[in-house]
Amino acid sequence: MSDFENLVEVKHLKEYFPINxxxxxxxxxxxxxxxxxxxxxxxxxxLVGESGCGKTTVGRTLLHLYKPTDGEIWFNGKQIVTKQDxxxxxxxxxxxxxxxxxxxxxxxxxxDIIAEPLDVHKLYSSKAERQEKVLELMARxxxxxxxxxxxxxxxxxxxxxxxxxxxxxxxxPEFIVCDEPVSALDVSIQAxxxxxxxxxxxxxxxxxxxxxxxxxxVRHISDRIAVMYLGKMVEMAxxxxxxxxxxxxxxxxxxxxxxxxDPKKARENKRIVLSGDIPSPLHAPSGCPFRTRCPYATDxxxxxxxxxxxxxxxxxxxxxxxxxxx
Amino acid sequence: MALLEVKDLHTSFFxxxxxxxxxxxxxxxxxxxxxxxxxxxxxxxxSVTAYSIMQILEKTGKIVSGSVKFDGQxxxxxxxxxxxxxxxxxxxxxxxxPMTSLNPTYTIxxxxxxxxxxxxxxxxxxxxxxxxxMLRLVNVNEPEKRMKQYPFEFSGGMRQRVMIAMALACEPxxxxxDEPTTALDVTIQAQIxxxxxxxxxxxxxxxxxxxxxxxxxxxxxxEVIVMYAGSICEQGSADEIFYNPKHEYTKGLMRSIPTVxxxxxxxHPITGTPIDLLNMPKGCPFAPRCDxxxxxxxxxxxxxxxxxxxxxxxxWMNVKEAFENGELEEAxx
Numbered sequence: 001m002s003d004f005e006n007l008v009e010v011k012h013l014k015e016y017f018p019i020n021x022x023x024x025x026x027x028x029x030x031x032x033x034x035x036x037x038x039x040x041x042x043x044x045x046x047l048v049g050e051s052g053c054g055k056t057t058v059g060r061t062l063l064h065l066y067k068p069t070d071g072e073i074w075f076n077g078k079q080i081v082t083k084q085d086x087x088x089x090x091x092x093x094x095x096x097x098x099x100x101x102x103x104x105x106x107x108x109x110x111x112d113i114i115a116e117p118l119d120v121h122k123l124y125s126s127k128a129e130r131q132e133k134v135l136e137l138m139a140r141x142x143x144x145x146x147x148x149x150x151x152x153x154x155x156x157x158x159x160x161x162x163x164x165x166x167x168x169x170x171x172x173p174e175f176i177v178c179d180e181p182v183s184a185l186d187v188s189i190q191a192x193x194x195x196x197x198x199x200x201x202x203x204x205x206x207x208x209x210x211x212x213x214x215x216x217x218v219r220h221i222s223d224r225i226a227v228m229y230l231g232k233m234v235e236m237a238x239x240x241x242x243x244x245x246x247x248x249x250x251x252x253x254x255x256x257x258x259x260x261x262d263p264k265k266a267r268e269n270k271r272i273v274l275s276g277d278i279p280s281p282l283h284a285p286s287g288c289p290f291r292t293r294c295p296y297a298t299d300x301x302x303x304x305x306x307x308x309x310x311x312x313x314x315x316x317x318x319x320x321x322x323x324x325x326x
Numbered sequence: 327m328a329l330l331e332v333k334d335l336h337t338s339f340f341x342x343x344x345x346x347x348x349x350x351x352x353x354x355x356x357x358x359x360x361x362x363x364x365x366x367x368x369x370x371x372x373s374v375t376a377y378s379i380m381q382i383l384e385k386t387g388k389i390v391s392g393s394v395k396f397d398g399q400x401x402x403x404x405x406x407x408x409x410x411x412x413x414x415x416x417x418x419x420x421x422x423x424p425m426t427s428l429n430p431t432y433t434i435x436x437x438x439x440x441x442x443x444x445x446x447x448x449x450x451x452x453x454x455x456x457x458x459x460m461l462r463l464v465n466v467n468e469p470e471k472r473m474k475q476y477p478f479e480f481s482g483g484m485r486q487r488v489m490i491a492m493a494l495a496c497e498p499x500x501x502x503x504d505e506p507t508t509a510l511d512v513t514i515q516a517q518i519x520x521x522x523x524x525x526x527x528x529x530x531x532x533x534x535x536x537x538x539x540x541x542x543x544x545x546x547x548x549e550v551i552v553m554y555a556g557s558i559c560e561q562g563s564a565d566e567i568f569y570n571p572k573h574e575y576t577k578g579l580m581r582s583i584p585t586v587x588x589x590x591x592x593x594h595p596i597t598g599t600p601i602d603l604l605n606m607p608k609g610c611p612f613a614p615r616c617d618x619x620x621x622x623x624x625x626x627x628x629x630x631x632x633x634x635x636x637x638x639x640x641x642w643m644n645v646k647e648a649f650e651n652g653e654l655e656e657a658x659x
Contacts (some may be wrong), residue, residue, distance in 0.1 A: 186368055187367060187538060191582035195595060216583070220593070253513060258512060260544060261541045261544050261583055262544055266544040273513075
């Protein structure tokens, strides 16, 4: 991986939430458990998995919105440790949230919402400069500048998401975590927003961590894709590779479960239907977390978590029985 | 005779801001044992169409005109007592959100038995047996134990199974599924779709599948209706709709979704935003967003036209094409 410059790197990231399980007892909920990966400069890394697998937590911990329980976060070759590091890091990173309704303050005007990061980091010298920046950002995401003094409720879902994106762009970040940014939008609006992410990346050289559960959208936008299951990363590879040749049994099931918008392919598609539900992360199975639903599980899977290792160039997977299931 | 005939259905909501024509002249037939998909964006009237068939509209909503015939029997205007005999027994519905459509204060068993005893002359013991049987049918493990549990003890996929069990307990002829898998994860969605397909084959019921996910439609449906702003813009067999779309809106939808082969290239979104139902334009409702819109599209709404045996569409472009191909001749006047 030395040919690529890594912008963001995480090593052995852990995020445990204490859950009260008795009057004086807490049990750690291992939302993210020992995850390591790197995001290259200028690429889009897609992060997929089912609800509760920890993908949102990874995104938030990555930006230090949650304090990591353990592990290292590196940005631009520098580890983020002190408070000043975090402040500097936050000027270079931003987040776009899933729900364009609850992520915008209903009492603030659009220009105040977009300028809030500028206010926080004091990135302007005069009111006129602030207003100028806001209008520039609004134009950039395709919003009408006359709407700057309106409130969020006056906009449709797609437009609200544009406001959220303008806010994320306000400080001129290098890295944006997009947490399910299009899943609340209608199909025809979704495509508009996806294209905008593509264009912004080309123009501004942005790096994205794109979290989503719609696998076709993720495949479309991502250069590489990482798959998570129950707090662990199970597979990571180029977007093509992971769709055409998934190695991990969970990825295989996930890919085959995608309903294809094409009747002939849908009829031919041999779905691998998993039995059962995703276990509670509070009572995660020992060893490999997927073993309770895995058709290939052996005794070894219960004993130890398989190592997340490079099995082909650029293709990482964590499974004891890769030979057996391929 | 078709099992369900919907003819020129108009449903409006009367709000302080004015009349919202949520369903505006919808007609279709559903044959026994078929799966019909209704697709459209939010606000296109797909759910309201279903609620109108079941007559479970909110207080402000009203069927203004049109007819809904089940097995030859007219349902519009038969009143609440008449509808009670239809709902559950003949036509059942499952909703999008399995989290809110079960009552959190009663056990699953209680809620299943209530539905069964309301619609069939079974006593408590028979209803219990039937409920257990239904839970087993939808692959709920340990049904006897699960009967005594409350909804919060069930996962999302399990709750949707319970909803399906409840809907099917009285062997309806039609199951209306309103976005049944939208709230679920992909692998759970695959389980539920598989289950619905299998039950449909076993029990021979017809399904109306309401969804915005074209993937779900491609997988499940024999026939597809595409709705926009309260009316049907295109209807046909699944293959016709996907491989030979004849309405500009459907074409736009197909272009705007990422497919397996579409990587790298830009998507082609439909420009603009969905229409405001309070201020409907005179012509085609899609015309303001349509790239191919012509003058006539703004002036006049196109009627549904037969494209071929399996396919109807309401788009002036087809008239234009037919005219250019010499299949139509200009009327002499």
